[in-house]
Amino acid sequence: MSEKFDVIVVGAGPAGTSCAYTCAKNGLKVLQIERGEYPGCKNVMGGVLYRQQMEEIIPEFWKEAPLERPVIEQRFWMMDKESAVTFGYKGLEWGMEPYNNFTVLRAPFDQWFAKKGVEQGVLLVNETVVLECIVENGKVVGVRTDRPDGEVYADVVVLADGVNSLLGKQLGFHKEFRPDEVALTVMEVINLSKDKINDRFNLEENQGCTIEIFGDSTKGNLGTAFIYTNKESINIGVGTTLSSMIKAKLKPYDLLDYLKTHPMVRPLMEGGESLEYLAHLIPEGGYHSVPKVAGNGVLLVGDAAQLVNAIHREGSNMAMKSGKMAAEAIIDAKKRNDFSESSLNKYREALYDSFIMKDLEKYKDAAHVFEHYPQYFNEYVPMINRAASKFFTVDGTSKKDKQKQIMRSITGERGRLKVIQDMYRAWKAVK
Amino acid sequence: MSTKNIEEKQYLIRFKADTKSHLTVLDHDICMTKCPDKICTIFCPAEVYKWEGLRMQVGYEGCHECGSCRIGCPYQNIKWEYPKGGHGIVFRLA
Numbered sequence: 001m002s003e004k005f006d007v008i009v010v011g012a013g014p015a016g017t018s019c020a021y022t023c024a025k026n027g028l029k030v031l032q033i034e035r036g037e038y039p040g041c042k043n044v045m046g047g048v049l050y051r052q053q054m055e056e057i058i059p060e061f062w063k064e065a066p067l068e069r070p071v072i073e074q075r076f077w078m079m080d081k082e083s084a085v086t087f088g089y090k091g092l093e094w095g096m097e098p099y100n101n102f103t104v105l106r107a108p109f110d111q112w113f114a115k116k117g118v119e120q121g122v123l124l125v126n127e128t129v130v131l132e133c134i135v136e137n138g139k140v141v142g143v144r145t146d147r148p149d150g151e152v153y154a155d156v157v158v159l160a161d162g163v164n165s166l167l168g169k170q171l172g173f174h175k176e177f178r179p180d181e182v183a184l185t186v187m188e189v190i191n192l193s194k195d196k197i198n199d200r201f202n203l204e205e206n207q208g209c210t211i212e213i214f215g216d217s218t219k220g221n222l223g224t225a226f227i228y229t230n231k232e233s234i235n236i237g238v239g240t241t242l243s244s245m246i247k248a249k250l251k252p253y254d255l256l257d258y259l260k261t262h263p264m265v266r267p268l269m270e271g272g273e274s275l276e277y278l279a280h281l282i283p284e285g286g287y288h289s290v291p292k293v294a295g296n297g298v299l300l301v302g303d304a305a306q307l308v309n310a311i312h313r314e315g316s317n318m319a320m321k322s323g324k325m326a327a328e329a330i331i332d333a334k335k336r337n338d339f340s341e342s343s344l345n346k347y348r349e350a351l352y353d354s355f356i357m358k359d360l361e362k363y364k365d366a367a368h369v370f371e372h373y374p375q376y377f378n379e380y381v382p383m384i385n386r387a388a389s390k391f392f393t394v395d396g397t398s399k400k401d402k403q404k405q406i407m408r409s410i411t412g413e414r415g416r417l418k419v420i421q422d423m424y425r426a427w428k429a430v431k
Numbered sequence: 432m433s434t435k436n437i438e439e440k441q442y443l444i445r446f447k448a449d450t451k452s453h454l455t456v457l458d459h460d461i462c463m464t465k466c467p468d469k470i471c472t473i474f475c476p477a478e479v480y481k482w483e484g485l486r487m488q489v490g491y492e493g494c495h496e497c498g499s500c501r502i503g504c505p506y507q508n509i510k511w512e513y514p515k516g517g518h519g520i521v522f523r524l525a
Contacts, residue, residue: 035513037447041521042496105524127517146516164498166513177502184499186476188440189524235525242503245474252476257434276524277440279476279495281502 005031005123005154007330008143010130010167012039012114014316015302016160018057018323019330021113024120026331031152032114032122033145035129040110043162044280046187047228047235048210049104050317057324058116066112068103068230069208070095073201077213077264080385084213084264095207103208103228103235105189132170133157133298139340140171140297155339156330157298160323163281165304173300174291179243180371181285183223183310186252187237188260190272194232200268201229212313215385217259220378221248222370225259226313227268233275234268236260239282241371252279284310287364293351294344299326305351309359311366311430318356325350362430369429375414376426383410437478441493448492449518454479454500455489455510462487462508471500471509495520 009020012034020032036042048071054061062070072095075088094100118124134142134151142153159167163182168174201209208229217225223240238252238259245252260269283289283306290307293300301307302319309318329347333339351357370376387406397405411419435443456462462469463485471480471487477495481488496519501511513519 035516036519037517037521041523042519044522044525047525107523107525129513129516164496164501164511164513176507179503182498182502184474184476184497187525233524242474242499245499246470246503249468249470249473251437251473253437253440253478260434274435274440274443276522277435277443278522278525279497279499281497281499 005029005152006334007031007156007158008033008152008154009158009160010143011160011162011304012124013043013110013160013162013302013319014113015304015319015323016158017110017113017117018320019158019160019301019327020122021057021117021120022324022327023330024117024122026327028331028334030122031154032117032124033128033130033143034114034124034126036126038111038126039114039124040107043106043110044185044187044278045106045316046185046226046237046313047103047105047230048101048313049109050101050314051099053317053320053324055098057320062099062102066104066108068105069206070099071101071103071208071210072203073207073209075209075211077211077215077217078381078384079213079215079217079262079264080382081216082263083385083389085384085388103210103230105230130161130167133167135171138296140295155297156333156344158323158326158330159298159300159304160302161304163283163303165300168291168300168304171295171298173295174289177283177285177289179246180241180367181283181289182242183239183282183284184242184245184252184279185237185239185282186256186277186279187235188256188277189230189275190234190236190269191232191275192234192269192272196271197229197232197234203229213259213265215377215381216262218244218255218377219248219250219258220374220381221245221250222374222377227265234272236265236269241284241367242281243371253277282310282315283308284367286310286367287357287360290357290360294329294341294348296341297339297344299329299344299347301326307356307360309363311363312359314359321354321356322351325354366429369425373422373425375422379414380422383413441477445521445523446492447518447521449515451515452489452491453512453514453519454491454494456487457508457510459486461506465506471504474503475500
């Protein structure tokens with residue numbers, strides 16, 4: 001492999017493929033390198049894919065992409081040991097074109113998406129690890145792979161190598177991430193018949209549902225669990241920051257089994273058998289953890305650039321959008337034949353001007369706040385459950401008196417001032 | 432709903448293990464003397480790390496390549512690389 005490319009994309013997840021696809025479609029010569037046997041075989045995501053950013057790359061992709069179900073209902077549970085306060089939104093408009101989001105299984109989806117890139121002219125090479133970026137005179141000029149004579153050169157190298165971006169670290173764009181900047185998440189795919197899923201989740205043909213669970217799903221630790229409906233299976237998973245996992249000495253697979261057998265969850269899973277067990281890190285450091293994203297001859301996209309909005313479980317959409325914006329900056333740079341940092345910084349500007357960085361900035365302190373004040377997960381969720389139980393139990397007490405009792409018991413447990421402080425702090429973190 | 436222990440969960444996954452480990456404990460003395468919790472044996476989602484009294488055993492063949500051990504080891508005592516191209520874990524679904 002001694003020929004020179006316009007672009008080398010490292011990684012064939014959603015970020016890398018969006019970038020490779022867009023570059024190739026605009027006539028650039030693109031090499032995409034994937035370390036797995038096939039695209040998707042190293043990738044894990046809860047399973048919700050948003051339509052908008054994918055459609056910006058492949059219009060009406062839902063007509064041919066391997067998708068599971070369009071999501072028409074999103075539920076949220078604040079779960080205690082034997083109860084849950086729930087809310088959510090169900091809207092039939094999400095079940096019709098152009099849709100909001102879909103559940104997907106990544107291994108088939110990523111393979112399909114990468115194939116679309118190949119159809120545009122991307123040269124996709126699987127089973128190849130990029131060991132390092134080749135840097136000459138302060139400029140990235142190519143990559144060294146684990147193949148014999150595996151040096152390849154290009155004007156621009158795009159790092160789409162995921163949460164464990166050893167290449168971004170090699171270039172000094174970021175340090176090793178701290179345990180509180182990543183979430184360790186494990187999940188299982190449980191097979192369950194279409195009819196059972198439709199009955200248990202109150203769905204009809206080709207309708208999907210997602211449930212995000214806070215509180216006892218992580219035994220009160222900072223983190224969430226999720227249940228997503230596929231065609232004939234369910235994705236169930238749970239994650240906490242790695243720091244919480246360490247501090248509470250949790251075994252992630254035990255936490256997952258705790259969730260699966262929780263009395264609020266078990267009836268949904270009854271009779272299902274595990275098909276696969278998966279673990280992955282999610283980069284959840286947010287705004288403050290986003291590294292340098294553009295350098296001389298190099299760009300960072302997707303998880304490698306820490307582009308995840310943990311509060312809204314968005315990531316793959318940001319990956320796709322960032323990959324596309326990186327491609328646009330490269331196409332532009334190609335016209336000027338200038339691949340310097342200042343030229344490629346167009347990508348950085350576009351990124352910071354987009355919803356991606358605006359959303360990350362909005363929540364820039366949220367993870368920090370919830371990590372340092374665990375009461376939101378381990379005290380308020382049980383409190384809200386007790387309050388709801390009290391309020392809805394008919395025992396001859398007037399509703400007005402019940403409200404008073406509830407307020408008294410909440411402020412009594414933590415103190416009125418503390419409750420006000422906590423509420424103000426949470427509001428500030430997400431406002 | 433039947434739950435499976437971690438060994439059984441690991442049987443659900445396809446691995447294409449290399450003959451050479453991509454995970455290396457740099458200094459076994461550190462695990463022995465400085466790390467009473469052996470925390471990697473707890474948080475690793477695939478139970479790759481097992482303390483066998485004197486040494487840390489590394490079952491790299493069952494590694495999910497998640498990176499937690501590299502980031503979570505309190506002594507940065509784990510050298511973490513990607514397995515050789517095409518090797519390691521092969522997820523089929525999500």
